[in-house]
Amino acid sequence: MASTTHLNVNPDDLIEVDTTTPDNGPAYGTDTTTITSSLLTYTYSNGRRYHTSNISRYLLPNDETEQSRLDLVHHSCLLLLRGQLFTAPITAPQRVLDCGTGTGIWALDFGELYPDAEIIGVDIAPIQPLWTVNNVSFQLHDVIEKAWAWPEGYFDYIHSRTLGTAVTDWNEYLERMWRHTKPGGWVEIGEHNLEMQCDDDSYTKESKVRRYSEEYFLPACEKLGMHYPQLETVKKSVEDAGFRDVTVRRLKYPWGPWPKDRELKRLGAVSAVILETGLEAYGMELITKALGKDPEEVRKVCEEAVEEVKRRKVHTYVYMWYIIGRKPTEEKKAASS
Template identity: 35%
Template sequence: MEIGHHAVLVHMGGKLYFSPLEQKKVQKVLDIATGLGLWAVDFADEFPNAEVIGTDVTPIQPSWVPPNVQFEIEDCNQQWTWPANTFDFINLRGLMGVVDDWNALYRNAYRVAKPGGYVECYTTSSRFLSDDGSVKEGSSLDQWGRVFREGGKKLGRTFSVYEEDLQRKCMEAAGFVDIEFKDIQVPIGVWHPEKEEAEKGLWWKLAVEADLEGWINYMWNAVLGWSPDEVKAFARHLKRDLNNPKIHGYFMGRVAWGRKPE
């Protein structure tokens, strides 16, 4: 998770958010599915006068955190427990395969956002692409996305948030205005000739490799019923392809943000 957090930071040019936040106006912030709480802690350091609440279904967050951070057990798929008009900023990051109903998620966010408050969502595409055809159909990089999309359908939790344009559609349906997007192409691996792009690719390669068998065992084995031998073989092929400089794979990331009308 730490590597993943850093990979997203590199992806976003070192920024924790793209919403046009004003330091003096941000008093209360909500980080949904906070995980280890790394984003919440970093945001609290940048906004020392704001109260930052991170929520997750598992209590895996650190106990030593800035005084303006607190963590709560909360399932984002249930009705949110905070009163209406509570938060100046709501952060939704990496929720692919987590959310049961994206429209309900944004309705919850709209209700608890203050008038004039922002919601921001970071997601990635579920496909590895290449402009030169080096990510071949049926390859491990191609299968990676296919399996997550198939598994997401079985779980009832889509991994195709980017492809289905759910950020925009659900923000509009909930009532948010001034919706903006930033799409970022990110190489996977270190093949890119430009140093900055190669750094993005390195961190994302490390993020995937860090819990490769955990991801695969969950989706491939538990959800789709692959055998342990099939899982191990796929992991070997994927790691090989991630480290092959002749494969010029990339994915798309999208940051989308919108404002609750005043």
């Protein structure tokens, strides 16, 4: 593959299927200052730990199993972007905010890359390491529902990756980002779709992934009125907030090591491991709650779908997309108005 900065250049290019290996063979040799009690309360359900106050909007667990999964997702994003942590053309950022930082792995990597920058990672769940490097700090804060305490125009770069349904109003979220971005600074939103894609006829009616997606996951989302972010909607929110030079990168993220291309195969192999706990993480609370399904039934549906992903007979992928936008400097804004 030609040297590019991410794995698939044109999102409409087909991913070639690896037909050379047998289907079952090995695929690859606050309040920002105060920790309020509501931010520290957990609830347990079907053997997983969740954040209490946000359970209606963010239905993923936050226990150790999930934290390991999040770190692996970070690794897969690095594979997708060929080692890049972000796509915005930033050069020497001074203050950086990572919204919904999760385990803080992105923020810590960013801090290592830019030792002179100050990076703040915020999350509602206290799942970040207690010991961190000098230029990275973590704060407990609800970035969606609560006002931000940082000064306006404070950050050179604001990053938000895979918050999904936690963001209930993208316009409001982007307007808030706008207020707290320095003129000339950048925002970056990374999200993925959950609608399955397939470019051949392998995604049949019998597919277990299709069963998970179409009979359980999507109807449960529908029932609870939960909408996963869509690229065009979020892009419009970025533009409407006032950001300019808005650019989108939409990349294919294979489920399973079915692609022929070695780098995509590696990404697919990592995604298969992520899905081992990921399908349940995304689906268990949602499906049992919305559709009243038995947890054991949901577990079986997830397991069968994961087995199918590993077998590589079904060539599915989802889109991961990154949107960046720049806040114009005052002079440029005045000139363009």
